[in-house]
Amino acid sequence: MSQAVEKYFVPEPSKFPIFGSFALLCIGSGAVMWLNSVGPGPEVFFLGMATLIYMLFGWFGQVIRESEGGKYGKQVDSAFRWSMGWFIFSEVMFFAAFFGTLFYVRVIAVPSLGSELNAGLIWDGFKAAWPTAGPHAADTFSPMEAWGIPAINTLILLTSGATLTWAHWGLTKDNRGQLKLGLLFTILLGAIFLSLQAFEYIHAYEEMNLKLTSGIYGSTFFMMTGFHGLHVTIGAIMLLVMLFRVLAGHFTKEHHFAFEAAAWYWHFVDVVWLLLFVVVYWL
């Protein structure tokens, strides 16, 4: 008997959320203790991390089983689409806070520190320029060059976007070989990107005397590229999970939103990088 209205899937009670909450309690309080050197900070923190990983495996595992078990209809699928879209939007706003910060310090704060009043009365004739570690910088550093590793990394990420789309075409054409190869390339490019960035950080710390503590330039540079790197890592892990699922025979050419979600995320990370490249490295 076929039904006209498809029922929306409402899951059973689940124990995973409470694990997630316990995990964040441990991560939060562990981090506080760690930062303030009281109590067993790192231990509690890593207990939280371990719980979080357990929770993520369990929870996503269940979602995957439900999905492969055919429980999710069209409506659930579109719910996932909306939610991924708005989740990415929230990430956009997180980065926006930092882009806004960079804009503000470059256009308002630093020039104002070099103004007649501020430089004259407080900062001994500080001359505003970018990059800077501020009027009271203890040390000098060299700023990051755009046309070395960062430019290469830009190419790498752009290419990875292309390989991912190629993989997606593979999926929609039911060409599993192309899908696997495309995914593999994308992940490898992501890994290369991250290695180059790690190399760049080490270079900055050891040869350029450019550190997180190098005033506002160091703060914005490392926080922005660092959060981006973290997102690349998360994106790469998502793609890796997709690769394993593909190898396990998941997804059909019509029904593969998890793959698309990971791809959206990857493209988002890509776009953020382009902006970073322009405003952090280049201009």
Added chain:
Amino acid sequence: DAVNLQTPVTPVASEIYDMHTMMLIICLVIFIAVFGVMFWSVFHHRKSKGAVAAHFHENTTVEIVWTIVPVLILLGMAYPATKTIIAMKDTSNADLTIKATGYQWKWGYDYIKGEGEGIRLISNLSTPQDQIQGKADKDEHYLLEVDQPLVVPVGKKIRILTTANDVIHAWWVPAFGVKQDAIPGYIRDTWFRADKEGVYRGNCAELCGKDHGFMPIEVHVVSAAKYTAWVNERQAAAATSAANDTKTWALPDLVAKGKDVFNANCAACHQPDGKGLPPAFPPLDGAAIVLAPPADQITTVLNGREGTPMAAWGKVLSDADLAAVITYTRNAWSNKTGEAIQPAQIAAARH
């Protein structure tokens, strides 16, 4: 009891006062009109009075009207406000420029341009602890009085530059219509011209930590002649203070002077008995840094400690005051080093 803005004594403050009165009246009129209609309904369109509900739920005309009319009212409000803002922001052509620096928790004033140039004062709350703790009767200007008030001449344009040493404070004198945040590392400015002699009082108006409620501002607006006399007196005092910084002191004199300096500046945190308020404010009585050789203590007092409320006192106090207060802490309570620290040692430790 006061129910309205304080009596204005500057042109800007008067404009603000009148603007507020105008706003209040407009808002009251709208309020009475809107709620007059509502209460009419409340009393006459009750079911218990047999009211039967009408069915309308739209009327484009009234909706347009009650969108446009408020816009017009707002324009009427914005016009005078715009003029006043532009006036408030015009700090040019000042007769006297004074820098007000917020410290946790006191104000420092530097006369940097105009008559009296070079004068520095530190303005501390002068209300005794006993009054605050309820052990003595509170006098009239409870919490609004300072040891060294800011003194300015009447009828002159005074430009105030604000900045801060540690966290954000705000320099506020209601009767002048002036409130300007004092931001560490940046200078902001504002101005006033008081048209009437008198004593005007205000407060720090930005949460700045423990004693935010205890850093008042007291301004004496005086005649030109009195102002000149005051300037001369201050300049003579500055000369004595300079002499103090170069002479060599005996231990008891240092301890006596140091005690005053301590109570005025340090006791708020470290407490008069030196026991502090741990963990935020550490004790000095028996503290390792106080009992060790003086170099570390001198640098800490001079430069402060980053990330804590411990301020860089080198910017505030003279060499003699610093020598005295350090000597005092090393010889007060159970601390008995018997050492005298001389102003010359402080001078050497600067830079």
Added chain:
Amino acid sequence: MSAVTPDQVHDDHHHHGPTGLMRWITTTNHKDIGTMYLIFSFIMFLSGGVMALTIRAELFKPGLQIVQPEFFNQLTTMHGLVMVFGAIMPAFVGFANWMLPLMIGASDMAFARMNNWSFWLLPVAAVLLIGSFFVPGGATAAGWTLYAPLSVQMGMGMDMAIFAIHIMGISSIMGAINIIVTILNMRAPGMKMMKMPLFCWTWLITAYLLIAVMPVLAGAVTMILTDRHFGTSFFNAAGGGDPVLYQHVFWFFGHPEVYIMILPAFGIVSQIIPTFARKPLFGYASMVYATASIAILSFVVWAHHMFTTGMPAQTQLFFMYATMLIAVPTGVKVFNWVATMWRGSLTFETPMLFAVGFLFVFTIGGFTGLICAIAPIDIQLQDTYYVVAHFHYVLVAGSLFALFAGAYYWLPKWTGHMYSEKLGKLHFWCSIVFFNVTFFPMHFLGLAGMPRRIPDYSLQFADFNALASIGAFGFGLSQLIFLAAVIKCARGGEKAAAKPWEGAEGLEWTVPSPAPHHTFETPPVVE
């Protein structure tokens, strides 16, 4: 799918998983989760209220009597944080959970498991936040706005607040996504967007605000964290940063945040007034557009909290004009509500009393907001008790009264019993009287020059402070009446009909009272 799998048959029978405490911990049911949100927020309201009462007790007369300045600042800060993030916001999410699926004819929230997590993150955040009172150095005392560099000076309580905010942010973002998807994707057939109850609209728009600004707050407090512990210089001029930068980022979040706390209240009131006027809401479409305009404008007014930081005149003017504009759409709403009552057939059960009380007193708060928006006047008022009066008028008489109105309105649906009208009315009259006794004098205090966030004040402020303190205790005690009314209603009383209010409309009144555990498993068809 042509064959019914055994699994689906299983689903069709309402089997109620775990029981006891585990039921609540593992539940995926929107009504259970809504209930938990509401209880949690009420507990937070009492905690924040106890802090407020301690503040008021200290301010009863000049001098220091009960708490010392540092602890006073901790109380003020935590009172603000707990009320905003612990009481008001979760209470509205609780209403959303309970009512949205019922109003749009959905079987549950779109992501029922995630919904559970959104809730269970809150107690974690509360433990971190309130626990910070008990660590060395105590809770953060930098004000709920956590301005740098004062917040950089604080002890480890500040770090706990930062992580608590991160966790609450995650909870809010997940909650907001859930609400958006539920509304966009799960409406019953025929439930067009422009037919949705206004509460759904206001929550939809609020959810967008949440997604847009909670991440920004996360960014702001993260920068404080790294300035505190990792040597960055975001808010330190010596390193090229700027303390005022923090305020920009914070208020970019903070101003939309205050509308996050009022838009759902507008929604609740827009449900209640037509019911008790027995007349459809006047200007439905313009209500929707007004809500959207308020939300959009809320992104370009943030610096009205910063008029005293010293901005260029043009910047001040821009933010002043933009802020003033918000009076227009808000006015449209006020006029629409009054027009809805006009020539209705009014009765004044408790929900209506609170709704009318809301309208009356919120508008006063709106007007004082407008007075604050006039930059020259704000120079005198910023950081005084006038501002405290303003925001308690909009938050307590606004958000909180709307929450009470909604609670009485839907209690019969939640519990299956009618609440005691006598207790409800007593609660209303005590609340509105004591509310005004508490907060009205604060306007005078602020105008006369009393700064906020101070534990002690000069003598000319003594009388009004004493009055406000007496009012606060009266207001606090009045809230125990609400507790009594709710408990009594939950435990028994007159059976409520499916539609206990004569003039009510909407799908939520088509299901029995109390609403069964599962509703609309087969979507209803609207019209």
